[in-house]
Amino acid sequence: MSSAGQTSRRQLLSTVGAGVVGLIIGGAGATLIRTGPAAERTVTVTAQQRETVTQPGVTVTRTAELTRTVEKTLTVEKQFPQAPEAIRIGYSISLTGQYAAVAKRQHDGVLMWADWVNRQGGLFVAEYNKKIPVRVIYYDDESNTERAIVLYEKLVTEDKVHALLGPYGSPLTAAVAPIAEKHKKVMITSLGSDDYIFEKGYKYLVQPLTPASQYLYSSIDFLKATDPSANKVAVIYRDVAFTKVAGESAVNYARQQGLNVVYVKSYPDKISDLSSVLLEVKASNPDALLIGSHIADGTLAVRQLKELNINLKFVSVTVAITEPAFVEGVGGYKAVEGLAGPSQWEVGYNVKNIDYGPNASELIATYTAKTGIEPTYHTTAGFAGALYLGYAIEKAGTLDNDEIRKVFNTMTLSTVYGDFKIDPATGKQLAHKMVLVQWQGGKKAIIWPPEGATAKAIYPIPTWDSKR
Known part of the structure; x- marks a missing residue:
């Protein structure tokens, strides 16, 4: 060519x-x-x-x-699906009714989390290749289980929430858990601690706090380490889900630790006089009394200990111990001096290596600036439950609840609230540890565990006569 x-x-x-x-x-x-x-x-x-x-x-x-x-x-440029305007997180909360005092603090924690996320532009969801703001949708359940059930159905079917947070307390959490399961929505049970909720085979529940069965373990550990000779223990508890589990587990754990449980008694949910029970406690001559209670009955029990002048080396009270209403009901800061109880978190509890979220100083400063008071563990529990959910959404990279739940199965995390790790099969918390607080000089001091203590324990506690 x-x-x-x-x-x-x-x-x-x-x-x-x-x-x-x-x-x-x-x-x-x-x-x-x-x-x-x-x-x-x-x-x-x-x-x-x-x-x-x-x-x-x-x-x-x-x-x-x-x-x-x-x-x-x-x-070739990848095309991403249209993102929702906001990630909708739904829950009911007891803004009125018997749980309102503490539930409002849980609610404050959730709102504080939403503000913290949105100030950073939202949660990054890889499926949409962008940050999406969060929107919390909530209703007052009036501390009523039947109303809570209706509201959680509404959240899922009408409000079309992407995921759920639990209500305050084990009774309401247990009531709405089947709804989360039916609709396959992840639900973080921020203040639903009762063990039996996680023994029903639910696959979408995630527990961020220490289970009810371990509430009084720190009190027993403290007593045994502080005074080996104080081996006689009495246990009383309100006969409802959470407090019953806490009380019965305390009895078993005390015996496992070699203590002599000299008295055990449950009392009805609605009670206005515990004097007969407390006189029986006195007759059993224990060194220590452990009380599985909520706010009203815990306050009643300790006030009547004072009125009957029943002195013990150590008294530990669940839930009520951290509340201003308890201090007022017993007779002021002088009256509660030396009284102790478990807490999921307290001011002064510092996690050394935080993986995600604000530190304690930042959280306390933000809440105090907004409310004028320091946060209780209910506030931090509300914040942390939502924080864990947001973290899991980002790690999953999607709003698909099955994928979000899978992230929780292997998720280990340290936050301002403490450590997080669940049993993948049940969603039950394994890593979070409680602290033991004691009233000292008008403030709550952490006295257990030793590595987290902010003050030396007052032991034995002062007699009632010395505090009059």
């Missing part, structure tokens, strides 16, 4: 190759960008070249089939 023919052929191939690649790019509707994963594409181009040669007396037309492989690297 002539030199001119060869040139013509090369030009044809070049033109055809470029044209096909251009066709591919245009036809795919792709956008060329300089970043992102590259897609290698190999294109084989076949074309025909027609050449006519004229010689004396003869005209010859030759057709040649030309083949060329064209390789181009295309970077």
Whole structure:
């Protein structure tokens, strides 16, 4: 072939190759960008070249089939689905009714979390390749289980929430758990500690706080370490879900630790006089009394200990101990001096290596600036439960609840609230530890565990006569 023919052929191939690649790019509707994963594409181009040669007396037309492989690297921009305007997190909370005093603090914690997230632009969800703000949707359940059930159905079916937070307390949490399960919505049980809730085979519940069965363990550990001779223990508890579990477990744990449980008594939910029970406690001559209570009955029990002048070396009261209403009901700071009880978290409890979220100083400063008071463990529990949910959403990279729940199965985390790790099968908390607090000089001091103590324990506690 002539030199001119060869040139013509090369030009044809070049033109055809470029044209096909251009066709591919245009036809795919792709956008060329300089970043992102590259897609290698190999294109084989076949074309025909027609050449006519004229010689004396003869005209010859030759057709040649030309083949060329064209390789181009295309970077195609990924198209993400439309993101929701906000990630909707729903729950009911007892703004009125018997649980209102402490439930409002849990609610404050959730709102503080939402503000913390939104000030950072929201939660990053890889599925949408963007940060999405959070929106909390809540209703007052009036401390009523039937109303809570109706509200959780509404949250899922009408408000179309993406995930759930639990209400305050074990009774309401137990009531709404089947709804979360039915609709396959992850629910963080921020203040639902009763063990039996997590023994029903639910797959979408996640517990961030220490279970009820371990509430009085720190009191027993403290007593045994502080005074080995104080081996006689009495246990009384209110006969409802959470306090019953706490009381019965305390009896078993005390015996496992070699203590002599000299008296055990449960009392009805609605009670206005515990004097007969307390006189029986006195007759059993214990060194220590452990009380599984909520606010009203715990306050009643200690006030009547004072009125009956029953003195013990150590008294530990669940739930009520951390509340201003308890101090007022017993007779002021002087009256409660030396009294102790378990807490999920307290001011002064500092986690050394926080993996995620604000530290204690930041949380306390934010809450105090807003309310004028320091947060209780209910506030921090509300904040932490939502914090864990947000973290899991970001790690899952999606709002799919099954994927979010899978993240929780292997999630280990340290936050301002403490350590987090669950049993993957039940959702029950394994890592979070409680502290033991004691009233000292008008303030709550952490006296157990030793590595987290903010003050030396007052032991034995002062007699009632010395505090009058």
